Amino acid sequence: MIFSPIEIASLSILVLFLLPALAVLLGQNQRVLVVVCSFLTGTASLLSVIAGIWTVGSRITGKIVLLIGLPDLPFHLRLDPLAGFFLTVIGLLSFFVSIYSAGYLRGFIGHRPVTRLVVFYALFIAGMFMVVLADDALFFLVSWEVMAAASYFLVMFEDEKRENRKAALLYIVIAHVGAIAILLSFGVMAGIASGFGSFNGYTFDAMRQAKFPVEWATVAFMLSFFGFAAKAGVVPLHVWLPEAHPVAPSNVSALMSGVMLKTAIYGIVRVTFDLIKVFPWWWGAIVLVLGLVSAVMGVLYALMQHDLKRLLAYHSVENIGIILIGIGLSMIFTSFHLPVLAALALIAALYHTLNHAMFKGLLFMGAGAVLHATKERNMEEMGGLIHLMPWTAALFLVGCISISALPPFNGFVSEWLIFQAFLLSPSLPAPLIRLLIPLGAALLALTGALAAACFVKAFGVTFLGHWRGHDRPLVHEADWSMRSGMLMAAITCLGLGILPTMVIGWMDVIPEQLLGSKISTSAGAAGWMWLTPIAPQRASYSGLVVLLGFIVIFAAAYFILHVKAGRIQRGPIWDCGFEKINARMQYNATSFSMPIRRIFGYLFNIKEHFGPAPQQAHPAFPRKLHYFLRVRDRLWYWIYKPVIKSSYWFSRGIGNLQRGRIQTYLIYSFITIIVLLVFVR
Amino acid sequence: MKPGPFFIEIVQVAALLGLAPLFIGWVRMLKCWTQGRSSAGILQPYRDLAKLFSKNIILAENASWIFRFTPYLVFGTAILAGGIIPILSFDLPLAPTADVIVLVGLFAIARFFTALAGMDIGTAFGGMGASREMTIASLAEPAMLMSIFTVSLANKSTSLGQIVQVIYSGQSVLRPSIIFALLAFILITLTETGRIPVDNPATHLELTMIHEAMVLEYSGRHLALIEWAAMMKLFLFVMLGIACFAPWGIAGTIDFVAVLTAFIFMVLKLAFIGIGLIFIETGLSKMRLFRLTEFLGAAFLMATLGMLSFYILE
Numbered sequence: 003m004i005f006s007p008i009e010i011a012s013l014s015i016l017v018l019f020l021l022p023a024l025a026v027l028l029g030q031n032q033r034v035l036v037v038v039c040s041f042l043t044g045t046a047s048l049l050s051v052i053a054g055i056w057t058v059g060s061r062i063t064g065k066i067v068l069l070i071g072l073p074d075l076p077f078h079l080r081l082d083p084l085a086g087f088f089l090t091v092i093g094l095l096s097f098f099v100s101i102y103s104a105g106y107l108r109g110f111i112g113h114r115p116v117t118r119l120v121v122f123y124a125l126f127i128a129g130m131f132m133v134v135l136a137d138d139a140l141f142f143l144v145s146w147e148v149m150a151a152a153s154y155f156l157v158m159f160e161d162e163k164r165e166n167r168k169a170a171l172l173y174i175v176i177a178h179v180g181a182i183a184i185l186l187s188f189g190v191m192a193g194i195a196s197g198f199g200s201f202n203g204y205t206f207d208a209m210r211q212a213k214f215p216v217e218w219a220t221v222a223f224m225l226s227f228f229g230f231a232a233k234a235g236v237v238p239l240h241v242w243l244p245e246a247h248p249v250a251p252s253n254v255s256a257l258m259s260g261v262m263l264k265t266a267i268y269g270i271v272r273v274t275f276d277l278i279k280v281f282p283w284w285w286g287a288i289v290l291v292l293g294l295v296s297a298v299m300g301v302l303y304a305l306m307q308h309d310l311k312r313l314l315a316y317h318s319v320e321n322i323g324i325i326l327i328g329i330g331l332s333m334i335f336t337s338f339h340l341p342v343l344a345a346l347a348l349i350a351a352l353y354h355t356l357n358h359a360m361f362k363g364l365l366f367m368g369a370g371a372v373l374h375a376t377k378e379r380n381m382e383e384m385g386g387l388i389h390l391m392p393w394t395a396a397l398f399l400v401g402c403i404s405i406s407a408l409p410p411f412n413g414f415v416s417e418w419l420i421f422q423a424f425l426l427s428p429s430l431p432a433p434l435i436r437l438l439i440p441l442g443a444a445l446l447a448l449t450g451a452l453a454a455a456c457f458v459k460a461f462g463v464t465f466l467g468h469w470r471g472h473d474r475p476l477v478h479e480a481d482w483s484m485r486s487g488m489l490m491a492a493i494t495c496l497g498l499g500i501l502p503t504m505v506i507g508w509m510d511v512i513p514e515q516l517l518g519s520k521i522s523t524s525a526g527a528a529g530w531m532w533l534t535p536i537a538p539q540r541a542s543y544s545g546l547v548v549l550l551g552f553i554v555i556f557a558a559a560y561f562i563l564h565v566k567a568g569r570i571q572r573g574p575i576w577d578c579g580f581e582k583i584n585a586r587m588q589y590n591a592t593s594f595s596m597p598i599r600r601i602f603g604y605l606f607n608i609k610e611h612f613g614p615a616p617q618q619a620h621p622a623f624p625r626k627l628h629y630f631l632r633v634r635d636r637l638w639y640w641i642y643k644p645v646i647k648s649s650y651w652f653s654r655g656i657g658n659l660q661r662g663r664i665q666t667y668l669i670y671s672f673i674t675i676i677v678l679l680v681f682v683r
Numbered sequence: 684m685k686p687g688p689f690f691i692e693i694v695q696v697a698a699l700l701g702l703a704p705l706f707i708g709w710v711r712m713l714k715c716w717t718q719g720r721s722s723a724g725i726l727q728p729y730r731d732l733a734k735l736f737s738k739n740i741i742l743a744e745n746a747s748w749i750f751r752f753t754p755y756l757v758f759g760t761a762i763l764a765g766g767i768i769p770i771l772s773f774d775l776p777l778a779p780t781a782d783v784i785v786l787v788g789l790f791a792i793a794r795f796f797t798a799l800a801g802m803d804i805g806t807a808f809g810g811m812g813a814s815r816e817m818t819i820a821s822l823a824e825p826a827m828l829m830s831i832f833t834v835s836l837a838n839k840s841t842s843l844g845q846i847v848q849v850i851y852s853g854q855s856v857l858r859p860s861i862i863f864a865l866l867a868f869i870l871i872t873l874t875e876t877g878r879i880p881v882d883n884p885a886t887h888l889e890l891t892m893i894h895e896a897m898v899l900e901y902s903g904r905h906l907a908l909i910e911w912a913a914m915m916k917l918f919l920f921v922m923l924g925i926a927c928f929a930p931w932g933i934a935g936t937i938d939f940v941a942v943l944t945a946f947i948f949m950v951l952k953l954a955f956i957g958i959g960l961i962f963i964e965t966g967l968s969k970m971r972l973f974r975l976t977e978f979l980g981a982a983f984l985m986a987t988l989g990m991l992s993f994y995i996l997e
Contacts, residue, residue: 403795409788418788425836437994440987451820454791467805468745534779541840543780543782547780551777560755572744574744577808588805594813595814601973
């Protein structure tokens with residue numbers, strides 16, 4: 003063997019780090035720069051995918067110690083199946099998005115230099131790869147910061163807009179609050195691991211060996227969960243996500259939503275199942291409850307949006323919630339020593355991680371193609387794009403079906419597995435948790451159904467009907483590189499939907515190593531076509547047969563009905579005989595979600611006003627009506643506003659100390675000396 | 684003589700295709716009688732379908748492929764579901780394809796595309812129907828799944844064949860959880876199949892319609908497929924309910940006698956259920972759209988009660 007997987011992964015990171023130098027050299031010729039850099043990031047991502055698939059498939063664990071970093075504290079890299087799985091997820095989407103970028107970035111040429119975008123894009127991907135490879139706290143945090151800082155600059159790319167600067171600031175603040183919590187958590191674990199005596203506890207290996215007292219373990223878990231939740235956008239730490247994701251360039255949004263959030267999931271899994279290992283059940287309950295809240299709130303917020311990318315960003319909150327539901331269930335099952343069920347729930351969570359990366363990446367790429375073509379993010383202005391952008395529409399539709407958890411696409415498989423995990427909860431001995439779990443299943447069902455409603459809205463308003471805006475810009479279809487990036491993601495979505503047994507067989511080594519149990523012997527018990535977790539009698543699903551069934555019935559019905567081919571006439575729209583129909587009479591994003599807004603309105607801060615528009619000839623004969631609607635996040639007022647206000651108040655109070663007069667400062671010194679003399683004798 | 688494994692699938696799908704319009708005809712006939720009208724006869728749905736199939740299609744000028752694809756997809760999901768739900772026998776070769784959750788997913792994808800087709804033409808009615816349908820579905824689906832989960836928890840499986848088998852083998856005690864689940868299931872069936880008090884299948888009054896609003900622009904064989912699929916959906920929900928709550932009569936083995944007995948049982952059950960449905964439909968009036976949250980909330984509450992009573996009492 004010439005290379006081991008970890009060497010391939012390191013090589014890919016090296017390529018990504020050398021790319022900025024190349025970018026500076028090529029900066030003069032932007033066209034070449036875009037092509038070369040997209041090619042190189044794509045190649046590097048592909049290398050990581052190979053390394054990841056290889057690692058998980060042949061169950062290798064590779065280690066490297068790099069003698070860089072602080073003196074006497076070298077960097078440790080380790081590629082085990084869990085890291086390999088996340089490496090595959092990140093690499094796969096980065097590969098698709100890099101192909102897509104070649105076309106997407108061309109849209110910027112002539113408007114602004116893209117060198118900065120290309121450089122930070124490469125560093126961003128490199129940061130994500132490093133996070134999953136890190137095997138000590140120091141290297142993990144360095145990588146985490148590389149990732150956060152690079153993504154900050156990517157969000158700031160179009161920095162002439164005030165909205166972007168505000169979003170980037172909010173993002174970097176919350177990212178750092180989270181990073182501090184993670185740092186403290188590693189500090190606690192490293193301290194326990196080395197007995198607070200030396201620095202050697204900072205490697206993950208030392209933490210794995212250590213036995214944590216339960217109170218310290220709780221502190222470490224809570225801190226790290228807080229930190230990772232801030233990165234993942236778990237409610238109530240989600241506020242940065244719908245601000246930062248939409249304003250970044252769409253290829254970056256795809257990566258941020260699709261895979262950057264997953265590094266936080268990786269962190270949670272790594273810390274909980276690999277480093278701490280033994281934990282009480284209520285940790286799992288906390289994760290489960292937060293996951294449920296995020297899932298439901300995320301999708302409800304998404305329904306209220308009319309900005310296409312913002313809507314997708316809120317759906318990331320929802321899907322992170324679904325992943326956390328799986329992880330929470332797995333933790334609960336683990337703490338009650340039910341390893342097979344824990345393995346099922348963990349597989350469901352990881353499968354959803356992979357699925358979400360694919361379909362969310364696909365959807366953001368589609369939204370980027372729409373933005374690229376129409377220069378518009380507001381769905382209220384769109385419509386009828388399916389005729390102008392048939393490829394983008396069809397591929398976006400695949401993403402919509404996948405995220406709405408409809409068979410035979412991939413989103414359904416993972417939600418189905420989570421439902422199966424929920425239905426196994428009667429095996430749990432604790433009564434309290436047994437009451438919580440049915441409600442959880444119901445909320446997950448509600449989430450799935452609301453997501454379907456939301457994507458009927460997103461697809462229907464954007465691509466169907468007529469153009470809703472006043473004058474339609476010259477819309478063009480996405481070019482071949484954007485199309486092929488989306489096409490590959492769409493094919494992956496379908497493949498993951500119809501071949502789940504193979505994927506689960508591949509990734510089954512992860513729960514086997516973390517939890518000591520696997521499900522593939524049961525998951526593939528009835529053959530590769532039938533997904534049968536636990537037992538074939540218990541439940542089974544075959545996406546392939548569903549797909550084939552659709553195709554066969556569709557073909558049969560089509561051919562039988564077209565023997566006597568009735569002519570299809572095209573005519574004007576009927577609409578119950580109404581003649582004066584125009585494009586403004588269509589349902590738009592706001593009106594589509596009106597019933598849901600009314601039913602769940604109490605969860606939001608809604609201001610709605612309807613009446614004749616001001617400044618008209620005569621108020622008795624209104625010619626124009628004015629409709630005002632503002633939906634806001636209640637949590638912003640409940641949590642963030644008070645925090646912001648009190649920190650302003652506090653800093654202003656501190657500021658009062660600095661008056662800029664020498665006399666005042668002398669008094670401070672005098673008081674300090676007196677105090678010291680009194681107390682420090 | 685032992686018929687092949689796919690014999691039963693063909694019989695089931697044929698029964699579904701053939702009997703679904705008859706069941707609708709039966710329901711309509713009863714409804715006419717209870718309301719003191721003379722009916723068009725039990726065979727009228729067949730005549731409607733035949734008429735629609737023979738007509739040409741007039742397609743709106745801006746209809747996209749989604750609009751033309753949807754009728755086939757909706758029809759296809761109904762037939763696929765007919766091959767999976769144990770209508771006559773629970774020993775189906777296609778049964779492992781899908782358990783109850785997947786069936787709910789199959790109905791959901793049909794609904795997803797119907798709603799998209801409603802929005803495709805760009806009329807106010809289509810969008811209105813799509814918006815209402817998806818809102819109601821998003822409230823109904825959790826209740827539906829909760830009801831089904833209660834059944835599957837009680838029978839330790841989500842696969843329908845297995846549920847039927849467990850009910851057969853087990854002592855059929857009257858469980859409180861199952862009663863609650865059944866009540867919820869009835870309310871959800873009324874919702875999902877667009878019956879009174881949720882939607883009125885007979886009306887074309889713009890302000891009240893939901894399902895009809897989405898398919899207003901369809902004509903010819905497209906409309907025929909959609910109408911037929913709607914009939915099959917009612918039939919399938921009834922069959923799903925029978926399999927989950929009262930499966931007695933469904934054949935376990937595949938031989939002609941057993942299947943014939945199962946067929947007779949099924950027709951009798953359908954006749955009774957039709958009568959029950961008519962009592963509900965004539966006894967209630969259609970609800971205002973925003974009253975439906977209470978209706979569906981009640982369904983959800985009952986399903987949750989069923990599940991809680993399962994956890995507490997059993």
